[in-house]
Amino acid sequence: MGGDHAPAAPVAGALDAVRGDPGIVVDLVGRRADLEAEVASQGGAPANLKVVHADEVVEMADSPVEALRRRPEASILKALQRLAGGESDAFVSAGSTGAVVAASMMVLGRLPGVRRPGIAVPVPARNTHGVCLLIDAGANPNCRPHHLFQYGVMGANYYAKIFGEENPRVALLSIGEEEGKGNTLTRDAAKILRKSPIRFTGNVEGRDLFGGACEVAVTDGFVGNIILKTSEGAAEMVFGMFAEALASRSPEVLQKVMGQIDYAEWGGAPLLGVNGVVVIAHGRSDRRAIANAIRVAARAVNQQLNDTIVRGLSRAGAGAGP
Amino acid sequence: MGGDHAPAAPVAGALDAVRGDPGIVVDLVGRRADLEAEVASQGGAPANLKVVHADEVVEMADSPVEALRRRPEASILKALQRLAGGESDAFVSAGSTGAVVAASMMVLGRLPGVRRPGIAVPVPARNTHGVCLLIDAGANPNCRPHHLFQYGVMGANYYAKIFGEENPRVALLSIGEEEGKGNTLTRDAAKILRKSPIRFTGNVEGRDLFGGACEVAVTDGFVGNIILKTSEGAAEMVFGMFAEALASRSPEVLQKVMGQIDYAEWGGAPLLGVNGVVVIAHGRSDRRAIANAIRVAARAVNQQLNDTIVRGLSRAGAGAGP
Numbered sequence: 001m002g003g004d005h006a007p008a009a010p011v012a013g014a015l016d017a018v019r020g021d022p023g024i025v026v027d028l029v030g031r032r033a034d035l036e037a038e039v040a041s042q043g044g045a046p047a048n049l050k051v052v053h054a055d056e057v058v059e060m061a062d063s064p065v066e067a068l069r070r071r072p073e074a075s076i077l078k079a080l081q082r083l084a085g086g087e088s089d090a091f092v093s094a095g096s097t098g099a100v101v102a103a104s105m106m107v108l109g110r111l112p113g114v115r116r117p118g119i120a121v122p123v124p125a126r127n128t129h130g131v132c133l134l135i136d137a138g139a140n141p142n143c144r145p146h147h148l149f150q151y152g153v154m155g156a157n158y159y160a161k162i163f164g165e166e167n168p169r170v171a172l173l174s175i176g177e178e179e180g181k182g183n184t185l186t187r188d189a190a191k192i193l194r195k196s197p198i199r200f201t202g203n204v205e206g207r208d209l210f211g212g213a214c215e216v217a218v219t220d221g222f223v224g225n226i227i228l229k230t231s232e233g234a235a236e237m238v239f240g241m242f243a244e245a246l247a248s249r250s251p252e253v254l255q256k257v258m259g260q261i262d263y264a265e266w267g268g269a270p271l272l273g274v275n276g277v278v279v280i281a282h283g284r285s286d287r288r289a290i291a292n293a294i295r296v297a298a299r300a301v302n303q304q305l306n307d308t309i310v311r312g313l314s315r316a317g318a319g320a321g322p
Numbered sequence: 323m324g325g326d327h328a329p330a331a332p333v334a335g336a337l338d339a340v341r342g343d344p345g346i347v348v349d350l351v352g353r354r355a356d357l358e359a360e361v362a363s364q365g366g367a368p369a370n371l372k373v374v375h376a377d378e379v380v381e382m383a384d385s386p387v388e389a390l391r392r393r394p395e396a397s398i399l400k401a402l403q404r405l406a407g408g409e410s411d412a413f414v415s416a417g418s419t420g421a422v423v424a425a426s427m428m429v430l431g432r433l434p435g436v437r438r439p440g441i442a443v444p445v446p447a448r449n450t451h452g453v454c455l456l457i458d459a460g461a462n463p464n465c466r467p468h469h470l471f472q473y474g475v476m477g478a479n480y481y482a483k484i485f486g487e488e489n490p491r492v493a494l495l496s497i498g499e500e501e502g503k504g505n506t507l508t509r510d511a512a513k514i515l516r517k518s519p520i521r522f523t524g525n526v527e528g529r530d531l532f533g534g535a536c537e538v539a540v541t542d543g544f545v546g547n548i549i550l551k552t553s554e555g556a557a558e559m560v561f562g563m564f565a566e567a568l569a570s571r572s573p574e575v576l577q578k579v580m581g582q583i584d585y586a587e588w589g590g591a592p593l594l595g596v597n598g599v600v601v602i603a604h605g606r607s608d609r610r611a612i613a614n615a616i617r618v619a620a621r622a623v624n625q626q627l628n629d630t631i632v633r634g635l636s637r638a639g640a641g642a643g644p
Contacts, residue, residue: 141505183463207555225497231556233529
């Protein structure tokens with residue numbers, strides 16, 4: 001039921017995912033009547049897709065914790081309870097990020113040793129795999145140095161597992177590459193990261209994110225969220241200028257560039273550190289973004305992501321801490 | 323001597339500024355031999371431009387405070403000492419931002435009541451004047467709520483003066499528009515701003531910066547600097563994609579868009595809150611950016627910017643505070 005284009009886009013994306021891969025089974029959790037009508041209008045449900053009823057929906061404007069308290073039958077809670085109870089292996093949502101994070105913490109809890117879960121958003125970058133993982137992108141706006149350390153370790157283990165990159169470069173987003181540049185938080189986090197066994201390569205600046213200077217870029221949830229939205233805004237502004245300047249000439253150029261910057265290519269951002277596989281899709285997700293988010297979740301399940309993360313934290317001595 | 327294209331670009335920009343406006347007088351402060359050779363190669367100095375010798379230069383890689391201590395004859399210090407002594411009215415530099423901020427604090431000190439100076443960078447936006455002022459863009463990476471309050475008041479007074487906008491909208495950069503969204507710093511700052519007499523319109527998200535939702539966007543220097551560099555990076559990435567997709571077709575489209583996003587249009591960011599007019603130009607400034615930065619400085623002097631700011635702070639009750 002979540003996202004700007006619900007239920008049409010989530011239903012379409014789920015249908016694409018299950019039709020494309022018989023190994024994926026999707027339960028659509030939400031208002032049965034709405035979902036069944038949508039599924040029917042899109043050609044009906046194959047055997048590996050079913051609708052699970054939930055009476056209520058958390059709206060974007062709601063305060064997450066309040067909304068969850070007032071709506072015990074919300075689809076987000078229902079879906080997470082099914083995951084916690086073993087009726088599913090992963091949860092994907094394009095709904096309110098705040099509500100997904102709060103509900104995941106409440107229902108699933110954290111992995112052993114994790115202080116704060118973090119959202120790991122893949123952004124396009126000019127490195128080997130074309131992707132830089134930005135963590136945290138908004139789960140935790142008030143970070144302590146140890147949280148950033150854990151984000152580095154979780155991000156590195158996720159990247160290594162998903163992209164098969166043995167020793168991903170982990171950098172800290174800051175305001176200058178030189179050691180000692182930054183604010184109190186990043187300077188303290190750098191000290192911990194430098195002593196850790198992960199491949200910490202120091203500070204990167206905002207522009208290097210896209211330049212391919214690292215595989216994992218660590219930041220607090222306040223900065224990470226602002227970075228994502230600012231770069232979206234800047235990219236759209238420039239895209240709009242070209243669209244206007246080109247007018248109706250060269251539509252194939254617009255389409256080609258749109259394909260390159262489209263978040264739908266990446267689709268899903270895992271919430272790392274919760275005790276279960278949770279993938280957050282952009283609120284503006286279209287069917288392709290939803291299908292990709294479902295595939296990201298399936299891959300995380302098949303590759304036993306959370307076992308890897310728990311082992312990685314323990315190996316890096318990142319479990320304990322303030 | 324500062325910036326990636328020194329001394330050629332600073333000299334060319336200064337020549338453009340003084341040739342275009344006989345009311346502007348520029349002293350080029352730096353190594354006499356280098357500067358005089360450059361001036362001569364660019365057609366010689368008119369009456370309203372002269373060279374003032376300084377023996378040393380602060381390099382970009384230097385730690386600002388260290389560099390200033392080790393180089394008492396640095397051009398940045400020399401120029402600021404002339405400003406403090408009344409031999410000039412303003413200081414413009416494309417050199418190390420950290421060094422300009424540190425030296426300005428040391429040599430000029432702060433305006434009465436100001437806790438921390440802030441860099442006010444104009445960014446392109448879809449509001450009446452086409453400009454949103456982002457403050458602080460990097461002077462103060464560890465902010466307290468009262469600093470953000472002062473940035474709001476200084477930014478509003480600067481915007482009103484320079485653009486003739488009577489009651490500019492001041493917003494706080496955060497991770498959600500709803501009151502109460504953000505981190506501890508922004509939530510506390512919002513409480514102060516809401517009670518103040520300036521036109522505080524609440525939170526804006528990163529993408530709204532370009533959308534024209536406000537005239538002044540307040541943030542701490544860590545976030546502000548990362549925002550600037552990330553949006554530059556994102557804009558360049560998209561621009562590069564179009565340049566590649568268009569190949570050699572439509573060079574006029576590339577040029578038109580370049581003109582729209584070019585920071586050189588804006589040119590200079592005032593360091594608000596120091597006791598003197600200081601304008602910081604981008605390190606990559608070309609001649610046009612330098613000329614614009616000089617004009618920004620001249621306007622700030624002619625309009626008695628700092629008197630306005632001191633009165634504005636006092637009117638808003640923003641002078642005292644923790």
